[in-house]
Amino acid sequence: MSEQPVRMSGAQALVKSLELEGVEVIFGLPGGAILPVYDPILDSPIRHILVRHEQGAGHMAEGYAHATGRPGVAMVTSGPAATNIVTPLCDAFVDSVPMVVITGQVPVGAIGTDAFQECDTIGITRSVTKHNELVTRARDIPLAVRQAFLLASTGRPGPVLLDIPKDIVDAANPDAQMEWYWPTDEEVWASLPGYRPTTKGHPRKIKEAAELIMAARQPVIYAGGGILKARAATVLRELAELTGIPVVTTLTARGAFPDDHPLALGMPGMHGNFTAVTAMQESDLLIALGSRFDDRVTGKLPAFAPDAKVIHVDIDPAELGKVRRPDVPIVGDVRLVLEELVRVLERRVADGQPDRSAWRQTLSGWQERFPLHYEPSEPGALLKPQFVLEQLRDRAPEGTIVATGVGQHQMWTSQYWRFTEPYTWVCSGGLGTMGFSIPAAIGAKAGMPERTVWAVDGDGCFQMTAQELVTATTERIPIKVAILNNAYLGMVRQWQEMFYDERYSEVYLSPDLPDYVKWAEAMGCVAIRVESPEEVGPAIERANAINDRPVVVEFRTDAAEKVFPMVPAGLSNSDIVVGPLPEGTVQ
Amino acid sequence: MTSNGARHHLLSVLVENRAGVLARVASLFARRGYNIYSLAVAPTDDERFSRITIVADAESAPLEQIVKQLHKLVNVIKISELDPLDSIERELMLCTVRADPTQRGQVIELVSVFGGRIVDVGHDELTVSVDDVPSRLDDLEDLLSPFGIAMMQRTGRIALPKLDRASGLGS
Numbered sequence: 100m101s102e103q104p105v106r107m108s109g110a111q112a113l114v115k116s117l118e119l120e121g122v123e124v125i126f127g128l129p130g131g132a133i134l135p136v137y138d139p140i141l142d143s144p145i146r147h148i149l150v151r152h153e154q155g156a157g158h159m160a161e162g163y164a165h166a167t168g169r170p171g172v173a174m175v176t177s178g179p180a181a182t183n184i185v186t187p188l189c190d191a192f193v194d195s196v197p198m199v200v201i202t203g204q205v206p207v208g209a210i211g212t213d214a215f216q217e218c219d220t221i222g223i224t225r226s227v228t229k230h231n232e233l234v235t236r237a238r239d240i241p242l243a244v245r246q247a248f249l250l251a252s253t254g255r256p257g258p259v260l261l262d263i264p265k266d267i268v269d270a271a272n273p274d275a276q277m278e279w280y281w282p283t284d285e286e287v288w289a290s291l292p293g294y295r296p297t298t299k300g301h302p303r304k305i306k307e308a309a310e311l312i313m314a315a316r317q318p319v320i321y322a323g324g325g326i327l328k329a330r331a332a333t334v335l336r337e338l339a340e341l342t343g344i345p346v347v348t349t350l351t352a353r354g355a356f357p358d359d360h361p362l363a364l365g366m367p368g369m370h371g372n373f374t375a376v377t378a379m380q381e382s383d384l385l386i387a388l389g390s391r392f393d394d395r396v397t398g399k400l401p402a403f404a405p406d407a408k409v410i411h412v413d414i415d416p417a418e419l420g421k422v423r424r425p426d427v428p429i430v431g432d433v434r435l436v437l438e439e440l441v442r443v444l445e446r447r448v449a450d451g452q453p454d455r456s457a458w459r460q461t462l463s464g465w466q467e468r469f470p471l472h473y474e475p476s477e478p479g480a481l482l483k484p485q486f487v488l489e490q491l492r493d494r495a496p497e498g499t500i501v502a503t504g505v506g507q508h509q510m511w512t513s514q515y516w517r518f519t520e521p522y523t524w525v526c527s528g529g530l531g532t533m534g535f536s537i538p539a540a541i542g543a544k545a546g547m548p549e550r551t552v553w554a555v556d557g558d559g560c561f562q563m564t565a566q567e568l569v570t571a572t573t574e575r576i577p578i579k580v581a582i583l584n585n586a587y588l589g590m591v592r593q594w595q596e597m598f599y600d601e602r603y604s605e606v607y608l609s610p611d612l613p614d615y616v617k618w619a620e621a622m623g624c625v626a627i628r629v630e631s632p633e634e635v636g637p638a639i640e641r642a643n644a645i646n647d648r649p650v651v652v653e654f655r656t657d658a659a660e661k662v663f664p665m666v667p668a669g670l671s672n673s674d675i676v677v678g679p680l681p682e683g684t685v686q
Numbered sequence: 687m688t689s690n691g692a693r694h695h696l697l698s699v700l701v702e703n704r705a706g707v708l709a710r711v712a713s714l715f716a717r718r719g720y721n722i723y724s725l726a727v728a729p730t731d732d733e734r735f736s737r738i739t740i741v742a743d744a745e746s747a748p749l750e751q752i753v754k755q756l757h758k759l760v761n762v763i764k765i766s767e768l769d770p771l772d773s774i775e776r777e778l779m780l781c782t783v784r785a786d787p788t789q790r791g792q793v794i795e796l797v798s799v800f801g802g803r804i805v806d807v808g809h810d811e812l813t814v815s816v817d818d819v820p821s822r823l824d825d826l827e828d829l830l831s832p833f834g835i836a837m838m839q840r841t842g843r844i845a846l847p848k849l850d851r852a853s854g855l856g857s
Contacts, residue, residue: 225709226713230760233705292763293702293762416754417751417754417757420750
């Protein structure tokens with residue numbers, strides 16, 4: 100049955116395209132060039148969340164994507180709005196977060212004339228997006244939107260930006276009226292002849308990987324954020340349990356393997372625990388799954404896991420051999436590859452597995468000898484941040500999602516939280532974007548409204564994006580914020596203490612200025628200040644019970660506390676420092 | 687030497703013929719710290735596609751990583767590495783040489799040895815056009831410089847693979 104052609108404006112086509120892509124929420128802020136698109140938004144079932152700064156819109160879209168697995172969508176105007184969203188784009192690009200950003204642009208005829216609020220958005224965002232596109236005709240909009248969502252969410256996910264000139268969405272422009280059509284999947288793929296991600300692993304390589312696994316005495320699974328992107332947590336667990344191989348989960352993979360599992364080693368890297376770091380160092384086989392040998396994981400590269408053979412599975416061929424040459428490279432979707440690998444291994448392990456009991460004993464010995472450790476606070480002294488994290492963790496309702504900013508508080512959260520399910524961890528890994536947590540937590544809560552969402556933040560980070568709590572209050576997105584207020588840019592302070600002879604340069608922020616309680620209350624939040632250990636639990640319980648508005652709990656913490664273990668930058672992972680004492684250095 | 691093929695890699699990159707694609711390729715090279723030694727771009731016989739011929743500095747990054755990163759650009763269709771020994775390479779040179787009427791004959795003779803043409807004649811200058819492999823253009827450039835080179839422009843290198851010599855007939 101042929102349908103009557105439906106005519107509509109480019110703006111209507113854009114909003115309708117987003118609806119058909121299943122978008123349920125847009126994080127955005129209108130302005131001159133994007134104005135025409137904001138009119139049909141009024142008639143759309145899509146929820147629009149009005150942010151207070153475009154950076155917030157971008158991080159909210161990322162938080163939404165982290166928690167739901169679906170592309171987050173942000174929409175902002177041209178010029179300064181576009182440049183304000185560059186940081187979230189870069190953050191999403193580095194951490195492979197699916198995101199679609201729509202920016203307004205000056206009319207096609209004005210491009211290149213230095214018009215008001217014009218900037219070269221495509222040029223500026225080229226190196227921080229998986230792809231970007233300037234759309235110049237209304238009739239191209241549906242295909243451009245379909246391409247954007249396909250590119251953002253398939254292959255190695257990432258941010259895609261569409262730059263939309265004002266005239267092609269202007270309802271008053273007769274040339275921007277278009278006949279509606281919705282391209283089929285086949286048409287979308289045909290329109291991207293250069294984009295064909297390899298998803299299925301090569302069977303011979305998978306067999307080779309199985310051979311290496313069957314021969315390994317001291318193997319470690321090195322699980323990265325790709326496990327979560329590929330929704331491969333279940334098959335990762337099957338692989339680990341089938342083979343008895345222990346698993347480290349990198350900063351971006353926290354939650355991909357349950358921390359309470361006997362095979363869980365926790366986080367490796369610069370602030371990883373001793374066992375995770377040293378297990379990789381001493382391993383004879385690293386099974387790298389959706390991980391990318393980041394410098395924060397490897398430490399000094401030539402000294403990293405010197406005796407290990409490497410199996411590396413990634414959907415991005417460029418990751419294989421970029422940093423460390425794998426013995427068995429496998430290009431493919433890590434979920435599909437692992438499903439196949441498990442099938443192959445199931446047949447092989449029936450005839451028995453190598454004896455790895457000595458390796459397991461070594462690991463559990465290390466776990467016993469080198470647990471995470473901190474000294475409880477003296478009576479009357481400032482709170483220990485680790486204690487606050489333990490209390491937050493132990494009192495968190497089931498399924499709680501935790502988001503962080505970047506710095507000491509982020510590392511303590513990753514170390515002390517006990518992740519038992521995937522998609523409960525939202526953090527800025529590769530780019531290390533301070534100010535990430537509050538908008539990201541809002542985005543996560545918007546996508547998963549039934550979950551408790553805690554943003555653990557530092558006082559430095561909080562001051563970068565706190566205004567989005569106004570958004571949270573207005574839009575009734577009741578996130579909870581724990582500020583670990585140590586009055587310092589804590590991680591920088593730690594480096595200055597350890598590596599710059601305690602010469603503290605430009606890191607002091609003051610515990611009282613701003614007054615976080617007043618500030619939070621001014622933004623419509625319930626605010627609680629906590630100064631003594633016995634107040635910590637009750638304050639968290641109170642915060643957990645409030646569900647009609649955001650809550651900010653300010654914890655006054657000890658600035659002298661440092662994140663340990665630590666592999667000092669530029670040193671080998673074998674030089675890990677487990678504690679604050681000099682004799683803690685393990686040779 | 688500038689045209690020594692051993693230090694450089696020759697990449698033939700088939701891309702979508704669309705606005706901004708060259709900028710994507712160029713900015714990828716810049717962002718990843720790869721050097722472009724020479725670049726030529728033009729549409730192919732199929733107007734949907736263009737071919738970019740890139741001579742990349744082999745020492746700036748492993749070729750494999752350059753190729754893999756290029757492949758991630760959505761508008762890149764196909765990348766072939768051309769072995770200089772198995773390729774036909776050409777560059778075009780336009781060169782304005784100082785030559786008064788007494789020297790014209792020598793320049794014309796030299797240029798004809800290289801299969802070039804005189805494309806413009808002034809009172810005491812000649813503009814010559816030559817296409818050849820880059821090393822031969824280097825030679826000609828050396829030979830013309832004693833006369834005085836007023837202006838010179840060389841294109842980026844273009845290349846296609848050598849054809850299969852094996853006869854398809856009766857075998």
